[in-house]
Amino acid sequence: MHHQLNSEVTILTCFTYKSVWQKWQGFRNMGLVPPLLKNSKNLKFFKVLGSGAGDGFRKWPNWGQYFLLTVWSSLDAAQEFFHKDSTAPSLLRVRKHRSSEWSLVLEPYQSFGAWDKQNPFNNHQQKKLDTSLVVLTRAQIKFSMLWRFWRDVPEISSSMTLFPECHFAVGVGELPLIQQATISIWTSESAMKDFAYKNAEHREVVKKTRQLQWYSEELFARFNLLSYWGDLPESLHSRFK
Secondary structure, three states: OOOOOOOOEEEEEEEEOOOHHHHHHHHHHHHHHHHHHOOOOOEEEEEEEEEEOOOOOOOOEEEEEEEEEEEEOOHHHHHHHHHHOOOOHHHHHHHOOOOEEEEEEEEEEEEEEOEOOEOOOOOOOOOOOOOOEEEEEEEEEOHHHHHHHHHHHHHHHHHHHHOOOEEEEEEEEOOOOOEEEEEEEEOOHHHHHHHHHHOHHHHHHHHHHHHHOOEEEEEEEEEEEEEEEEOOOHHHHHHHO
């Protein structure tokens, strides 16, 4: 593996829940995770994120899918938490009723902006590798701009899934409607840029974003996808064989 054990690493973990009971427990436990994670050894940053229903970009939440984004001081520290320290209270909470779990090991190579007044991915000294890449965009939407955002952006975001070069795309967020992020996985940086810069509707949204100043805070980051573990959904597993 390319990543050095003593350099920071980002782990994106997805937990899914199927039955009504599981979904209720998942929703309840995700709310209890942040206090349990705060004192985790070598954990630099974390966010518990819900996701959108339908194609992943609807206003209504997907009660059966949650994401945990964590930044660790090293890959070894991350592996110790997820694989060796099975008694971690935070993991016991979210794993107890889950149907499946999968994680991506990510290495940031470009990022700018802020998330809660900091950039958790700005300690990178890496370069783009010849691997799939993961793109994270995150924004805090101004209250006065909520209706404009939800009128224009979800349809554009969901159109990413129509691109064969896009392995996966989902809308996630800390608070429904207000704090939003998009996670997408691409075959290459050039494919991602084709969508971002050549898609007329996407360019129009970018233009509106600059003109109307929708966001009070935003962040954009790109990551090398180094490896993964767990029960990948079939749509991803078939791509990564």
